[in-house]
Amino acid sequence: MTDFTERASSPTQAHAYRSGPRITALETVIPHDVMPGLLALRVHTDAGTVGGTPVIGHGETYYIPTAAAAVIHDFMAPRLLGSDARAIESHWRFLYERMTAFGGTGAELRALSAVDLALWDIAGQLAEQPVWRLLGGPVRDAVPVYNSCGGPFYGRSNRKTPSASGWPGHGDPGQPGPLEDNWASMNSPADLAEELVALGYKGMKLWSFDAVYRRQGGHYLSWNDIREGVEPFEKIRERVGDRIEVMLDGHGFFSLAAARRIAEGMQAVRPLWMEDILRPDSIHAMAAFRAQILVPIAVSEMLVMADDYRQVLEARATDYVMIDPTWVGGISATRRIAELAQLYNVPTLMHDCTGPFTLLAGINVAAANSGVAFQETVRAHIATLYPALIDENVTIVDGHIAIPQRSGIGARWLPELFDAGHPGYRRSNL
Numbered sequence: 001m002t003d004f005t006e007r008a009s010s011p012t013q014a015h016a017y018r019s020g021p022r023i024t025a026l027e028t029v030i031p032h033d034v035m036p037g038l039l040a041l042r043v044h045t046d047a048g049t050v051g052g053t054p055v056i057g058h059g060e061t062y063y064i065p066t067a068a069a070a071v072i073h074d075f076m077a078p079r080l081l082g083s084d085a086r087a088i089e090s091h092w093r094f095l096y097e098r099m100t101a102f103g104g105t106g107a108e109l110r111a112l113s114a115v116d117l118a119l120w121d122i123a124g125q126l127a128e129q130p131v132w133r134l135l136g137g138p139v140r141d142a143v144p145v146y147n148s149c150g151g152p153f154y155g156r157s158n159r160k161t162p163s164a165s166g167w168p169g170h171g172d173p174g175q176p177g178p179l180e181d182n183w184a185s186m187n188s189p190a191d192l193a194e195e196l197v198a199l200g201y202k203g204m205k206l207w208s209f210d211a212v213y214r215r216q217g218g219h220y221l222s223w224n225d226i227r228e229g230v231e232p233f234e235k236i237r238e239r240v241g242d243r244i245e246v247m248l249d250g251h252g253f254f255s256l257a258a259a260r261r262i263a264e265g266m267q268a269v270r271p272l273w274m275e276d277i278l279r280p281d282s283i284h285a286m287a288a289f290r291a292q293i294l295v296p297i298a299v300s301e302m303l304v305m306a307d308d309y310r311q312v313l314e315a316r317a318t319d320y321v322m323i324d325p326t327w328v329g330g331i332s333a334t335r336r337i338a339e340l341a342q343l344y345n346v347p348t349l350m351h352d353c354t355g356p357f358t359l360l361a362g363i364n365v366a367a368a369n370s371g372v373a374f375q376e377t378v379r380a381h382i383a384t385l386y387p388a389l390i391d392e393n394v395t396i397v398d399g400h401i402a403i404p405q406r407s408g409i410g411a412r413w414l415p416e417l418f419d420a421g422h423p424g425y426r427r428s429n430l
């Protein structure tokens with residue numbers, strides 16, 4: 001009997017077992033001109049081709065991509081290179097246990113997420129099946145989505161310096177124009193709602209308190225400030241009634257007293273949920289908030305560690321669990337957290353504002369877990385950014401994304417992104 005986790009517990013023994021194809025190279029690049037916060041990963045193997053296509057794993061993570069790349073090449077490569085590409089759980093556990101020696105969160109967990117996605121992609125390609133089938137799916141044919149009202153340039157510090165990704169939650173407010181949903185959600189919210197309803201969307205998420213926060217911080221909001229953030233929702237309700245669900249994302253900007261006031265103001269427009277009104281770094285504060293208000297809440301793509309999700313669920317601190325698959329530890333961790341939430345009868349939401357494989361990872365887990373209520377999408381990104389990154393068009397029909405039928409995770413990076421001359425390109429070979 002072979003215990004891969006034990007046998008691989010010494011990095012020098014990582015090459016000792018070879019029941020499957022070996023990992024031969026790790027390749028990363030930052031597509032600065034498209035999404036400067038994104039790290040694109042390819043994991044190469046010696047598996048040759050399946051159906052005429054080379055077996056290459058595709059993964060990604062988002063935020064401080066240079067740091068995540070360093071973790072992959074400088075910390076994880078000795079374990080991964082030369083070892084079994086299909087030993088997903090063994091690699092996950094091995095790397096996770098060593099990361100926890102110095103905290104475990106942050107760039108390390110984001111790097112692990114990217115690697116995990118790529119290994120699931122490889123497993124799917126080798127099995128000639130979509131990843132969701134390896135996860136036990138399908139539980140549905142299509143995943144319900146909503147539109148997060150970001151614009152094409154959200155995620156860059158500003159239009160003039162596209163090489164910087166900007167601070168989290170401080171994205172470009174936009175300007176008038178097609179797909180400028182952040183601008184439209186504040187300046188013509190009823191028109192935007194009408195457009196989204198006509199396209200079949202069942203939900204839209206606004207960030208209408210971001211401007212208030214940027215102006216004066218998150219500790220005191222006057223009733224005028226509350227009116228400013230609630231007004232777009234009122235205009236949507238006036239124009240389209242209940243034909244679309246509305247949600248608010250607070251990006252973690254507000255302290256408890258201000259958050260309570262937001263909840264009081266939002267109650268009349270009956271949002272499906274309010275998300276990250278509080279910064280999610282105090283589970284006691286989150287539980288107190290939920291106990292004190294009448295609006296459902298969602299927490300949080302910012303948690304990342306599985307035990308944080310467990311504590312939030314145990315404290316009854318949320319109505320929905322929100323997960324970003326490329327921050328929590330990949331498809332492996334996303335599946336575990338979504339299953340944990342099911343034990344508490346709490347539905348899961350999949351985050352995306354952060355890259356095409358984040359979206360596809362969420363769709364694959366949602367295709368295999370009936371507890372997933374919605375996949376977040378940013379139509380501006382799907383229309384303008386993702387086609388410059390992957391070889392598959394993501395299409396939203398009647399408020400749903402059909403589960404992918406292609407082997408693996410469902411798309412490939414455009415090969416031209418991995419130009420060895422691109423600044424920051426890195427490759428580690430066996």
Ligand SMILES: [Mg+2]
Binds near residue numbers: 249275301
């Ligand atoms: Mg959010």
